[in-house]
Amino acid sequence: MTPSWTLQDLQQWDERIRARVEAFGLSYFPQEFEICDPEQMLGYMAYHGLPAQYPHWSFGKAYERLKTLYHYGVSGLPYEMVINSDPALAYLMRDNSLCLQILTMAHVYGHNDFFRNNFMFRDTRPEFTIGLFKLHADRVRDYVEDPSIGLQQVEETLDAAHALSLQCRRYGAIRKLTRAEQEEHALAAAAPPHDPYARIHKRPEYQAPDLSRVPLEPEEDLLLFIAEHNPYLSEWQRDLLRIAHQQAQYFIPQLETKIMNEGWASYWHYRILNSLELPESLYLEFLVHHNQVLRPQSGGINPYHLGFKIWQGIERRYDAPTEDEIRQHGTPEMSGVEKLFEVRQTDRDVSFLRRFLTPALMRELDLFEYQREGDKLVVSKVSDEEHWEEVKRTLLQNVGMGTVPVIRIADADFRHNRVLLIEHEHDGRDLQPEYLEKTMGYLFQLWGRPVLLKTRLHGQPATFSRTESGFEQLKS
Amino acid sequence: MGKSVFRPYVESEALRSDRSARDRLRHRHKVREAIRHNIADIVAEESIIGQSPDKIVKVPIRGVREYRFIFGEDAPGVGTGTGDTRPGQTVGAAPGQGPGGGGPGQQPGVDYYETDITLEELVDIMFEDLDLPHMERKQLRQIEVESARKRKGFRRVGVRAHLDKRRTAMARVRRAVASRAGIPQAESELRFPFHRDDLKYRRLVRDIRPQSNAAVLCIMDTSGSMDTMKKYLARSFFFLLYQFVRTRYRNVEVVFIAHDVQAHEVSEEEFFTKGESGGTAISSGYLKALEVIQERYHPTLWNLYAFHCSDGDNWAQDNPAALKAAQALCAVCNLFGYGEIKPLNSGSYGESLLRVFEALTAPNFHSLMIEGKDQIWPSFKEFLTHEREAETAERGA
Structure with missing residues (x-):
C-alpha cells in the first residue's frame, strides 16, 4: 500500500508543529520518527518500543496476544509509540492518513516534553536508555550462549526476577540509606530522649538496638536484596536480578504517570492542531480521531480522557475561576498555562488526581466504585455528596504502583535460620492466593531457603510459608 | 532546536527483521x-468428548x-459511567477463573x-504423554488391497498396450550395431527389421500395501441404573479408546452396542442419549458383540478392541453366562476391557461384577473401576499398559 503522503509532507508539517510547540513553551529532547508497518508496530509494542531487548518468552507471549487482539479487531493499534530516551524515539504507522500522522506527531511532542520535564523521569538517564537496554540484551545473550549456563537456567532466573521486579522502593525522591546510616539511625532512635530533669527522674533503661539484624530497616528492593545477600547465587544470576531491577526502574515512572502523561499529550495535540489552521477536510478528520482517542471507556478508565479533562479543568480554574472558586481559594496567583507547566513538573498520577480531580469533575465523569458480588461486578458507590471521597480513595489506590502490593523484607535471618521473613503491608486489599503461592515459589527459588510471608486474609492475620516441601498456610 | 529526524520505511528491513520470532517460538x-x-484436567473436561x-x-x-504479587478479585475498582450510574447496578461480569480477563479489571500484568x-x-x-511404543502391526492382520498396480521393470512378453517403444527401438539399434561387428559403412543400405527379441513390455505388478484395520466395540449398559454422570464417564472412556485406536490403524470402525436385558446395535447418537429402562443382562451385550464380530469383523482381518462400561448391577443369574461370553470375547479381541462406573456418592454400591470377572485370567482382559472424572485418564493409561502386556505375551508365544 502506498501511503497518501510523502516524507516531505511529514517534514513540512513537523516544522510547523515544532514552531507551535516552541511558541507554547514546551521543551523537548531531539525527536526521531521512524515509519513502520503494522507488523513492526506489534513487535515494538511487545518490546515496549525498545530497539534492543534481551530474549525472553514473555515478549513472544505479548506479541501473540497483541496480534490476536489486533486481528480479531478487539483492539486497534496505537497510532504512535514513543519511548523515553534522548533523542526521543517515536514510531509512526505507515498506513495512517496524513491527518493521523500530524495528530500523532503533535501528541509525541507532548510526551517528549513530559519525559523531559516531569520529576519522576529525572533519574532515568534517557541519554543512555537505548544503550542500556542493548547492553542488557548482550549480557543476557552471552549467558544464554554460555555452555555452562544455557537458556534453561537463564530463563528460570529471569522468570523469577520478572515476578519480583516491581517489588521495589517507590519513592525515588527519598534517598536509600546506607547500612552505616541505618545503624546510626537505629542508635539514635534507641537513645533516650533528652531529659532536662535527668537528676530527679529515674534513668530509663537503655535498650541497645540489635545491629546484627539484616536488614536493619524493612527492605523493599527485593531483587537487589537477594542479589546482595544470597551467597549461593552465581555472579550471572546476580547480574540477571540487577538487570530486571534496572529495567523495572525504567518503566515505573511511566506506570506512575500514565494518566498525566497521556492527558498532557492529548491536551497539547489538541491545542497544537487547533492552532495550525488545518484545511477543513483535515480538521474534521482530526476531530473524529481526537474524539475517538478521548472517548470515555464505559466501566473502566480511559487515561487519555481522564487526564485531558483534568488538565483542561486546571487551566480553566486558573484562567477563568468562577466567583465561587475565588471565594473558596482566593484569586489564582498564576495563569493557567503557568500552572500547567508547574504541575507537569512536580506531580505524578496519585498526587495529580488527589489535588486536581474535583468532586464536580468526578460527577461529570460519573465515576463510580464497583465491587465484586458473586460473579458480577456491582456498583457500590457513586460520586455523590457523601461518597465521592471514598470513590476517589479507591481510584487513587488503583493507579500506578498502587496496584502493586507493598511487600518488605523484615528479616533475612529469621530465627537465626536464614529464613526470609517478608511482610505485606495490608491496605484493605487481600493478596490473590494463587499468585501469592506461585510468586512465593519464585522467592524460594532465588533465596534458596524457606520464605515466610505475613499478611492478612479475610480480616485475619495469616502467615504463609514456602519451603522445600511446598507451600502452606501456617496455623497461628 | 535542530530538525527532527525522519527514518523512512524500508520494506526489506521489515521483511528481514522479525525480532520476536525466537521469543514467540519459545513461548x-x-x-x-x-x-x-x-x-489430565483437560481430558476430564466434558467438551472434548464425541467431537x-x-x-x-x-x-x-x-x-x-506471569505471576507477581497482586491483589485479589475482591479489591474494589473505579470506572467511568454514562451519567446515570446508581449504586447496586451491575456493570459487568466478574472475571471467571483467576483474576483479570474481561470486565473493568484494572490490575496490570494480570491476564487469564x-x-x-x-x-x-x-x-x-495426550498420546505423546502416554509414551507408548508404536505397536507392531501383526503380519497376519494385514489385508491386501489391490487398489493399484505399479510398474516394476520390463519383460519380453506382454500385451500390445504395454509395449515400451523407446526401449524396443533401442534394443533393435543395439542388435544392429552388434551384427555389423564394427563395420560402419553398410549402415544406410540395409534394411534392419525388428525381431521378436527386441520387443520390450512394461511389467506391471499389483501394488500390495499392507493396511491395518481395527474395530472398536463399545458396549454399554443402558439399564435404569445408569444415570447421566455414569454415561458421561463411560463416554469419556470410549472416546479415548476410539481416539487411541484411530492413531494406530488406518481404517477404524466403531460399533456401538447398547444393552439392558436385550442388546441392540445403535448409532453413536442413540448410544449416548438412549433413555434408561429395564434391568440388566450383561451377557446379552457380549453375545451381540460376538455376533457382530462373526458377521462383519473376522478376527483374522481386524484388530478388535472391545470395551464394556456398566455400573455392575447385573442380574445375578446372568453372571455365569456373562463370564463365558467374556472369555469368548477375549479369545477374539486384541484387548477386552470392563469398566465399572461407580461415581462416589452415587449411592449404588450394590453388586459388583469385578468379583465375578476375577475368574477371568486372559492376558488381554482388564477390568477397572472408575469413580470420578479425574480417574478416567489414569485408568485409561492403566488399561493401555495391559494392551502392551498382551502384545508382548502374544509376540512371545
Whole structure:
C-alpha cells in the first residue's frame, strides 16, 4: 500500500508543529520518527518500543496476544509509540492518513516534553536508555550462549526476577540509606530522649538496638536484596536480578504517570492542531480521531480522557475561576498555562488526581466504585455528596504502583535460620492466593531457603510459608 | 532546536527483521509444555468428548502465566459511567477463573490466558504423554488391497498396450550395431527389421500395501441404573479408546452396542442419549458383540478392541453366562476391557461384577473401576499398559 503522503509532507508539517510547540513553551529532547508497518508496530509494542531487548518468552507471549487482539479487531493499534530516551524515539504507522500522522506527531511532542520535564523521569538517564537496554540484551545473550549456563537456567532466573521486579522502593525522591546510616539511625532512635530533669527522674533503661539484624530497616528492593545477600547465587544470576531491577526502574515512572502523561499529550495535540489552521477536510478528520482517542471507556478508565479533562479543568480554574472558586481559594496567583507547566513538573498520577480531580469533575465523569458480588461486578458507590471521597480513595489506590502490593523484607535471618521473613503491608486489599503461592515459589527459588510471608486474609492475620516441601498456610 | 529526524520505511528491513520470532517460538514451546502438564484436567473436561477432530478446544494455560504479587478479585475498582450510574447496578461480569480477563479489571500484568488447539492436536499430545511404543502391526492382520498396480521393470512378453517403444527401438539399434561387428559403412543400405527379441513390455505388478484395520466395540449398559454422570464417564472412556485406536490403524470402525436385558446395535447418537429402562443382562451385550464380530469383523482381518462400561448391577443369574461370553470375547479381541462406573456418592454400591470377572485370567482382559472424572485418564493409561502386556505375551508365544 502506498501511503497518501510523502516524507516531505511529514517534514513540512513537523516544522510547523515544532514552531507551535516552541511558541507554547514546551521543551523537548531531539525527536526521531521512524515509519513502520503494522507488523513492526506489534513487535515494538511487545518490546515496549525498545530497539534492543534481551530474549525472553514473555515478549513472544505479548506479541501473540497483541496480534490476536489486533486481528480479531478487539483492539486497534496505537497510532504512535514513543519511548523515553534522548533523542526521543517515536514510531509512526505507515498506513495512517496524513491527518493521523500530524495528530500523532503533535501528541509525541507532548510526551517528549513530559519525559523531559516531569520529576519522576529525572533519574532515568534517557541519554543512555537505548544503550542500556542493548547492553542488557548482550549480557543476557552471552549467558544464554554460555555452555555452562544455557537458556534453561537463564530463563528460570529471569522468570523469577520478572515476578519480583516491581517489588521495589517507590519513592525515588527519598534517598536509600546506607547500612552505616541505618545503624546510626537505629542508635539514635534507641537513645533516650533528652531529659532536662535527668537528676530527679529515674534513668530509663537503655535498650541497645540489635545491629546484627539484616536488614536493619524493612527492605523493599527485593531483587537487589537477594542479589546482595544470597551467597549461593552465581555472579550471572546476580547480574540477571540487577538487570530486571534496572529495567523495572525504567518503566515505573511511566506506570506512575500514565494518566498525566497521556492527558498532557492529548491536551497539547489538541491545542497544537487547533492552532495550525488545518484545511477543513483535515480538521474534521482530526476531530473524529481526537474524539475517538478521548472517548470515555464505559466501566473502566480511559487515561487519555481522564487526564485531558483534568488538565483542561486546571487551566480553566486558573484562567477563568468562577466567583465561587475565588471565594473558596482566593484569586489564582498564576495563569493557567503557568500552572500547567508547574504541575507537569512536580506531580505524578496519585498526587495529580488527589489535588486536581474535583468532586464536580468526578460527577461529570460519573465515576463510580464497583465491587465484586458473586460473579458480577456491582456498583457500590457513586460520586455523590457523601461518597465521592471514598470513590476517589479507591481510584487513587488503583493507579500506578498502587496496584502493586507493598511487600518488605523484615528479616533475612529469621530465627537465626536464614529464613526470609517478608511482610505485606495490608491496605484493605487481600493478596490473590494463587499468585501469592506461585510468586512465593519464585522467592524460594532465588533465596534458596524457606520464605515466610505475613499478611492478612479475610480480616485475619495469616502467615504463609514456602519451603522445600511446598507451600502452606501456617496455623497461628 | 535542530530538525527532527525522519527514518523512512524500508520494506526489506521489515521483511528481514522479525525480532520476536525466537521469543514467540519459545513461548509456543512453553504453551505446549503447559498443555501436556495439564492434560489430565483437560481430558476430564466434558467438551472434548464425541467431537470432530477439527473442533477447536480452548485450553487454559496455567504454566505460562506471569505471576507477581497482586491483589485479589475482591479489591474494589473505579470506572467511568454514562451519567446515570446508581449504586447496586451491575456493570459487568466478574472475571471467571483467576483474576483479570474481561470486565473493568484494572490490575496490570494480570491476564487469564487460554489458547486454541484442535482436538486432533490435543489427542496427539495426550498420546505423546502416554509414551507408548508404536505397536507392531501383526503380519497376519494385514489385508491386501489391490487398489493399484505399479510398474516394476520390463519383460519380453506382454500385451500390445504395454509395449515400451523407446526401449524396443533401442534394443533393435543395439542388435544392429552388434551384427555389423564394427563395420560402419553398410549402415544406410540395409534394411534392419525388428525381431521378436527386441520387443520390450512394461511389467506391471499389483501394488500390495499392507493396511491395518481395527474395530472398536463399545458396549454399554443402558439399564435404569445408569444415570447421566455414569454415561458421561463411560463416554469419556470410549472416546479415548476410539481416539487411541484411530492413531494406530488406518481404517477404524466403531460399533456401538447398547444393552439392558436385550442388546441392540445403535448409532453413536442413540448410544449416548438412549433413555434408561429395564434391568440388566450383561451377557446379552457380549453375545451381540460376538455376533457382530462373526458377521462383519473376522478376527483374522481386524484388530478388535472391545470395551464394556456398566455400573455392575447385573442380574445375578446372568453372571455365569456373562463370564463365558467374556472369555469368548477375549479369545477374539486384541484387548477386552470392563469398566465399572461407580461415581462416589452415587449411592449404588450394590453388586459388583469385578468379583465375578476375577475368574477371568486372559492376558488381554482388564477390568477397572472408575469413580470420578479425574480417574478416567489414569485408568485409561492403566488399561493401555495391559494392551502392551498382551502384545508382548502374544509376540512371545
